[in-house]
Amino acid sequence: MNSPLLHTLTIALGARSYPISIGSDLLASPATFAGLPAASTALIVSNTTVAPLYAAALYSALQPHYCDVHTLSLPDGEAYKTWETLNQIFDCLLSHGCDRKTVLFALGGGVVGDMTGFAAASYMRGVPFVQIPTTLLAQVDSSVGGKTGINHPLGKNMIGAFYQPERVVCDLSLLATLPARELAAGLAEVIKYGPIADMAFLDWIEAHTSALLAGDVQALAHAVRRSCEIKAEVVGQDEREGGLRAILNFGHTFGHAIEAGMGYGQWLHGEAVACGMVMAAHLSQALGLVDATFVARLTRIIAAFGLPVRGPMLDANDNAGRYLELMRVDKKAQDGAIRFVVVDGSGQALLRGASDAQVRTVIDLCCVP
């Protein structure tokens, strides 16, 4: 294909539907941003890592569309996903006299996307925004679903809104500057969509491991498209997280325990999810849903991407107890009962409870002693 735009996918949410453009060299092209709601002002929100690489190109691409384009560079990292940083966006909007039509452009990973989205949801009770995710994780995960928000000292993502962007631009060229470890962590979320929804996609992933790790644009385009398609289908049926949407958390219950237990930032989110999927596969086996062959295969695929398949020891005295403790405080737990996302081996996910003994056995089996 010669066209830099490889796919356009529509997220169907009635009046809040929006397109995801997937391709290469999209960022610097003014055509990428044609047809957005008319406005005189745009604000690019980025961070100190991404802005030096890509903000100037985006600025040039937006200039034909707006009288004024402003750029705001936030500090980089989950630690800054706070009210104080969010308020920098409001300060910037108000000090530039931005009105109800101003369009926000989120240029960065999940943290920038979540904060910019929440700023857009809240500024004058809602202005349009566009997501330009610059990490693979953000392209396949946070760009679909409309979850925006910030952390509170007492909990992650506790304050936010469901708010849909006008458009998502997944420019695969931006992934060229992504560190290999982050690319692999993003691929963990891609792998996830196989066992929960499409085993043929898992076959394809297995067959394209090298191309994906090498950053091949055609392979990445397919991976991003299929991941977004699956997520869009699930979100379309459950926009506000009533039930079905929980299956997207395959690997996340164990994964959150690893992230929290190790201290956020030690393991990348995707790494924790990768290891969490191995644990969830073992739990699926313990519940009689899949056989050992399935577990071994999923483990092999995850390992082939250089992702961790053995869990860390979180407590030398009672490791499994610590995992259980951390999983019980997860915000998806209800009255202390953990609902696990498990799979049946045919490309379907289910929500199931499990006995502490079953979970302990799985954790003991999966953790490095």
Place this chain on the structure above:
Amino acid sequence: MNSPLLHTLTIALGARSYPISIGSDLLASPATFAGLPAASTALIVSNTTVAPLYAAALYSALQPHYCDVHTLSLPDGEAYKTWETLNQIFDCLLSHGCDRKTVLFALGGGVVGDMTGFAAASYMRGVPFVQIPTTLLAQVDSSVGGKTGINHPLGKNMIGAFYQPERVVCDLSLLATLPARELAAGLAEVIKYGPIADMAFLDWIEAHTSALLAGDVQALAHAVRRSCEIKAEVVGQDEREGGLRAILNFGHTFGHAIEAGMGYGQWLHGEAVACGMVMAAHLSQALGLVDATFVARLTRIIAAFGLPVRGPMLDANDNAGRYLELMRVDKKAQDGAIRFVVVDGSGQALLRGASDAQVRTVIDLCCVP
């Protein structure tokens, strides 16, 4: 009538429709709060003025419905409609382990309602909330329309969400403790609904001036019901403030200039709106929409409620210029052009521009020299 519940009104907004209960002695009755979404925890958010009067009664009425009922008392006043105060609500919710089903109860005036509504919109991306407005202004104005939010140092109501409550409970008995000046200020917003939508309602208001000022429950019930009906009709056609909803701002453009020019808190909002309506009536006459008889009658009705009909001097050298300056920075102005809400005398409002000379003449005519 013997029943304390005098009317139930439905605000029709599709899936976000909700009822407004209007009556006396509703607050202390558990039946008032039957049928809300099931939850184990409720949080009453009030302020230091209202909580000592009514929080205990609400607590008792909620106890049969929830395992845990918590109460949070915020500092009273527009000056506290800030992120810091809002964050007290989040701190309280998180420190009590409140989950996605927790129901928030806003017990207070517009500030408590706006902040509690925004907290409900944002906590875990949305939990249910119930409005129990304790001022007449909040009962006839902020309880319908779904506007929630906080102020920013650079502008009022700049950060917020459109978010609808599960239910609004207008307990007219609560108005017994409302200072007379605040009751009258609330009646200014009631009067407003006449000229913009229903001249027969203006006739009724004129005929019931004494009953309304005396706090007669039957009269107040009708005033609240008809005001909410009219506002609901307008909001139902324009939930997110695209156009029609602007007519609810009759008197507000001049009124905001008075509030801002005098310093917020000097004039009550309703007082500024009352005087603003007189100015807007004169402007309607200047634009040829109404005659002097209409202006004189509206002025007489407003004055009969003890509300101001003459504007304050905001600048000894160029009073009209100062009004114009303040009106141009209003967030409803577009590109510096002020859009005035004017009326035609038949119960219809229109949006019109006016020349500076026309506006200056009106201000000079209406201001105390």
